[in-house]
Amino acid sequence: MADFKFDLVSPERRLASLDVTEVQIPGADGDMTAMADHAPTITTLRPGILSVTHAKGTDDFFVSGGFAEITGGAVSVLAEKAMPKGDVTKAHMDELIAKADEVHEAALASGTGADDAAQMRATLVEVMGSIGL
């Protein structure tokens, strides 16, 4: 299977930069798997687990907010929050959910975007369940 370049960067650091065979991305419109020579695509992310398959196995990362840029020979994921799945703790998720609640309340007050905010919170809770926290 052909390899291609994969980068995962957050504003604070670069988490991964390696050759991979397959990347599973939690896109805003649904999960997608990118392999070599995927059509050039830009998609926004929803909070979820990003799964990378390379020669030595699979790495899972938790990502939230941002986008993925897929070109024929490379995938770059720019996530506002990103960390290896194993490092995610309940405290992290609680903090994110608390923030989502804040946004939700603000959205309710302003009257726009409340649905999106609620959806965001639900997604976070779902991810939390899937990690097993």
Next chain:
Amino acid sequence: MPNLKDLKNRIESVKSTRKITKAMQMVAAAKLRRAQDAAEMSRPYTERFNAVMAGLAAAAGDSEGAPKLLSGTGADQTHLLVVMTAERGLCGGFNGNIAKLARAHAAELKAAGKTVKVITVGKKGRDAIKRDLADSFVGHVDLTEVKNVGYDTAQDIARDVLNRFDAGEFDVATIFYAKFQNVVTQIPTAQQVIPFEVPEGTEVEDGALYDYEPSEEAILADLLPRGVATAIFSALLENGASEQGARMSAMDNATRNAGEMIDKLTIEYNRSRQAVITNELIEIISGAEAL
């Protein structure tokens, strides 16, 4: 002639000042390295982000119904200045230079009949522009308690700015910070963040025709607010490195000045001691001669 004891005390005090400035310089050097590392780490993100944003913005820029964060509100009446400085002083001209740039900018806008609003980040800058712009202050962000400036900090500031934008409080937002060039040079910079301006020097990739998911507009609408946070985040990091760099060179100068002062005072001290001895000798000799 100053008396010997005074001189000695003076020398001691300058010596301890030199010790303090030397220590501060070393601390700043260590912090600078960390700040530079942090700035370095964020570069891949900001560069990719800006490249993609520039591409999207260029494509959507002229179309009607483009998001307000990109096309502006259509007016240019009220300007928000986000002045980012340090929480602490003793770093040479760092805070002063940023404040000066912001003041000049505000004066220009006011002369053109615009309304100016100011949000300050860091209390040193607030103090510096309080005299001229106190009535324009609309907010202040205190970073005294924040040990490590992270993306969260930037997001909080960005959220505040965006909320004000949504509420129609201003039309144009500009951030002020110092770009880190090297230890001796920090360039005070004004950067417009709302409406989004394609940063100079960003290469717009041609020919890469992307599929967009969900849609180009939706992605742009999602990314623009994040762009504000990203811009503020990199400004905060640049500021962090600049502050430490400025402090390092300021403290280096102070240490050197203290050294020179010690040399000068020591010479004066030795001279006056010698004068005292000579005087005593003269007295003894003339006393002996008088016998």
